[in-house]
Amino acid sequence: MPTQTGTRRKTARTQARVEVDAPRADAPVSIDLSGQLAALFQRANGLLDRLETLLPTPLSEPDWAASVAFRWISKGGRKQLVPVHKLSPITYDDLIGIEDQRRKVERNTRQFVQGKPANNVLITGSRGTGKSSLVKASLNKFARQGLRLIEVDKADLVDLPELTDLLADRPERFIVFSDDLSFEEGEPGYKALKSVLDGSVSATADNVLIYATSNRRHLMPEYLQENLSYKHLENGEIHPGEVVEEKISLSERFGLWVSFYPYSQDDYLRIAEHWLRAFGVNDRQMDKALQESLVWALERGSRSGRVAWQFARDWAGRGGK
Structure with missing residues (x-):
């Protein structure tokens, strides 16, 4: 059976051990932040990359x-x-x-x-x-x-x-x-x-x-x-x-x-003939092609150079058939 004096000595030793094991309030605390900093830098770089796409870039000369x-x-x-x-x-x-x-x-x-x-x-x-x-x-x-x-x-x-x-x-x-x-x-x-x-x-x-x-x-x-x-x-x-x-x-x-200004019929036919020849239409087919070019223009409501060129492409592509 422990005596009163022994109990007091044991309690004192326990308190001393606690005081030794516990860190002092003014002692520096060492924490490993390297992983957190790396993650933070990675997020910051990603944000900068996205912002860079939104900012105007310096104009450079082409080749x-x-x-x-x-x-x-x-x-x-x-x-x-x-x-x-x-x-x-x-x-x-x-x-x-x-x-x-x-x-x-x-x-x-x-x-x-x-x-x-x-x-x-x-x-x-x-x-x-x-x-x-x-x-x-x-x-x-x-x-x-x-x-x-x-x-x-x-x-x-x-x-x-x-x-x-x-x-x-x-x-x-x-x-x-x-x-x-x-x-x-x-x-x-x-x-x-x-x-x-x-x-x-x-x-x-x-x-x-x-x-x-x-x-x-x-x-x-x-x-x-x-x-x-x-x-x-x-x-x-x-x-x-x-x-x-x-x-x-x-x-x-x-x-x-x-x-x-809008083309006259004569000018339209001249343009159509020019492009028909450019696409390889020969003289034997020309009269028939020019007659059809007028129908083509009538259907489109326009006698323009663009319409004449489009007709010539169509005629040449289908071989006048």
């Missing part, structure tokens, strides 16, 4: 030797010039029935590639009459003299100032081409194009011209009620209102206007 034509692509903050490797082979000789329009654009483009003063060009008129084909034929004509073509969609016209800055120091001559252009009220590309054509603080590069095609002469929709804004003066003069003036102001910034 200018890759092609004579490029497309301006702007998607998800990434902007780049992409070379076009398969080009339309159309030439000026393929453009039938638009000889006057061809001469104007050819003369202006020749002045441009020779370093002489030249104008921005607005090509307007009926659909399928060869507006964009005229621009492509100009590239094929003058590419060996340093002409290059850059196609820009309407939605990307807001990037025009950035694009022209990129091209300004290049030795080539650039046509910035926007096809089938038209604007609705308030579209951002409208003001960007207007600023680049004329009126911006910075001057447009000497080696850049803008060629645009449109079905609208003034590039904007025109409404009947806008005629009410015209002012009739006592001397009989008529002055357009502010709305009309604003809509006209963009098209007026193009120095050269080239208008296209």
